[in-house]
Amino acid sequence: MVQTLKKSWTTFKTIFTGMGVTMRHLLQPSVTLRYPEERDELPSGARSKLFVHIDDCIGCKLCERACPVNCIAIETVQATKDVDLGKTSTGNPKRFWITTFNIDMSKCMYCDMCVPPCPTECISMVPEYEYSEYDRNNLLFQFSELSADKVTEVKEKAEKEQEEKQRKKKEAARKKKAQKADQTSKAKQKNSEG
Amino acid sequence: MAPVTSPQPAAIENRTMTINMGPQHPSTHGVLRLEVTVDGEVVTKVKPDIGYLHRCFEKYAESLGDYAKVVPYTDRIDYVSALHQEMGYVIAVEKLLELEVPERVEYMRVILAELQRIASHLLGIGTFGLDLGAFTPFLYCFIERENILRILEKVSGARLLYNYLCVGGLMRDIPTDFTSDTWEFVTSFRPKIKELNDLLTTNSIFIDRTANIGVLPAEVALNYSASGPMLRGSGVSWDLRKNDPYSIYDRFEFNVPVGQGEMGTVGDCWDRYIVRVREMEESLKIIEQALDQMPGEGDVKEAVPRRIRSKEGEVYVRTETPRGELGYYIISEKSGPYRIKARTPSFVNLSILPAISKGALVADLVAIVGSIDIVLGGVDR
Ligand code: SF4
Numbered sequence A: 001m002v003q004t005l006k007k008s009w010t011t012f013k014t015i016f017t018g019m020g021v022t023m024r025h026l027l028q029p030s031v032t033l034r035y036p037e038e039r040d041e042l043p044s045g046a047r048s049k050l051f052v053h054i055d056d057c058i059g060c061k062l063c064e065r066a067c068p069v070n071c072i073a074i075e076t077v078q079a080t081k082d083v084d085l086g087k088t089s090t091g092n093p094k095r096f097w098i099t100t101f102n103i104d105m106s107k108c109m110y111c112d113m114c115v116p117p118c119p120t121e122c123i124s125m126v127p128e129y130e131y132s133e134y135d136r137n138n139l140l141f142q143f144s145e146l147s148a149d150k151v152t153e154v155k156e157k158a159e160k161e162q163e164e165k166q167r168k169k170k171e172a173a174r175k176k177k178a179q180k181a182d183q184t185s186k187a188k189q190k191n192s193e194g
Numbered sequence B: 001m002a003p004v005t006s007p008q009p010a011a012i013e014n015r016t017m018t019i020n021m022g023p024q025h026p027s028t029h030g031v032l033r034l035e036v037t038v039d040g041e042v043v044t045k046v047k048p049d050i051g052y053l054h055r056c057f058e059k060y061a062e063s064l065g066d067y068a069k070v071v072p073y074t075d076r077i078d079y080v081s082a083l084h085q086e087m088g089y090v091i092a093v094e095k096l097l098e099l100e101v102p103e104r105v106e107y108m109r110v111i112l113a114e115l116q117r118i119a120s121h122l123l124g125i126g127t128f129g130l131d132l133g134a135f136t137p138f139l140y141c142f143i144e145r146e147n148i149l150r151i152l153e154k155v156s157g158a159r160l161l162y163n164y165l166c167v168g169g170l171m172r173d174i175p176t177d178f179t180s181d182t183w184e185f186v187t188s189f190r191p192k193i194k195e196l197n198d199l200l201t202t203n204s205i206f207i208d209r210t211a212n213i214g215v216l217p218a219e220v221a222l223n224y225s226a227s228g229p230m231l232r233g234s235g236v237s238w239d240l241r242k243n244d245p246y247s248i249y250d251r252f253e254f255n256v257p258v259g260q261g262e263m264g265t266v267g268d269c270w271d272r273y274i275v276r277v278r279e280m281e282e283s284l285k286i287i288e289q290a291l292d293q294m295p296g297e298g299d300v301k302e303a304v305p306r307r308i309r310s311k312e313g314e315v316y317v318r319t320e321t322p323r324g325e326l327g328y329y330i331i332s333e334k335s336g337p338y339r340i341k342a343r344t345p346s347f348v349n350l351s352i353l354p355a356i357s358k359g360a361l362v363a364d365l366v367a368i369v370g371s372i373d374i375v376l377g378g379v380d381r
């Protein structure tokens, strides 16, 4: 009997202690936000969306290589000698046309591994988080600004230059060979004469 | 027409029934399916069915061929205490490569790990209360957890999967207001533990639901190689931070709380719960000491190798996560990792469930699962 009464008393007491805590919390200002009317500010450096300043990209593909899930796809074409692509804002010379620079944000895991390796700091996370889409394909962000015509043009040009180079190389190699053969035959002659 | 005979009433026999709990059950903390054989209201057999969240961590980590790229994947092993998973992994790789890490980085890692421990325990305690019908403490725990997540977000840029530690250092510099933020949190959090005690620990209903339930004797715990609060709740004082210090844990003074059976038997659900609560206080102590001792200056990326050159070798490193002993076993070849094995505490601790839930009521089974505090990401990997 005494036991039961004691037990009831502790139950009663502990419940009211808990209620007291709740009451105290009731009088405190609310901690929740009414999203989307109110929103919290993201701290600087929050990782929510990737952005590339394509003008500053030198096409080194370091970011592509650093990504663990391979969601960055970069294709580059070497610029021919007659064009000067200029320099990036950090002073690095640009030598490649960036024909493709796609980031598949639906695959990205926001790990931030691609950002530190970039030598020109052109790939970065921006604090933007409301970009959900109904269609998954819309999450493939394309950063390359070259038109399709331009891409074929630069590709052809680069190919031509490459061919030219190859030809020259071959020619040079042939010349060298001929020279060598010449020399060896001369040497042989000398030997036989001697 | 033949007269209709009424069917014979079947003899009432004592038959057992098999029911499913999960994988979409609100109290299984993720996608855990329990095959429960019940005799009326009493559980006679439990069989955890796991694998719903299997993501091939080990195979994938080996196939990446690069030690640095694995770190974001370790986060996802146990997403509630991501920093501990990273810490174990980077320490293992550093040991393999024989890298020295600057002091400042070590202190930072410890502070972050302890903050993460508090956050993880808050979630564990909150959901444990929720399983038993106490909704309010859950919300209050989340308010406090939010403060920690904010600090971590400021530091790393992410709220849950930080990818902040890297082999040899940290991914980013430490923000200038990190120390003041953490101090502020530490001072504001102390009184909240008392509040939590008022709400849950001493609550008589809570005690009735947890004391003497799911008793795990120390011997059984050791035989199943349990670790973390699961083992300490059974009265075994075993904490890797004390018994096999890694990083710089040997520099701090703290106690290892163990279950004493204050409300019932040693090793019951209440003991496991109280160990977590007391561990939070110990974590606060470690954070305070670390903040005091942390060097103010220093480059956190000083020892980060530009390219990790793999070495032949074999290491096993174990660290104490909020759930117990996390081990990484790495066999390395010249070309890269050959085998990366993660021994997660959640998996091992869950294997005890069939042993301790025999004879419990179905409602108590919920309490027992909650008190193990598993994270299914850690169970399945
Ligand atoms: S954030 Fe990570 S997953 Fe996303 S593109 Fe960069 S490296 Fe790849």
Ligand code: SF4
Pocket (backbone or CB within 6 Å): A052, A056, A057, A058, A059, A060, A061, A062, A063, A064, A074, A117, A118, A119, A120, A121, A122, A123
């Ligand atoms: S690392 Fe930077 S510069 Fe190099 S390809 Fe990527 S975005 Fe361009």
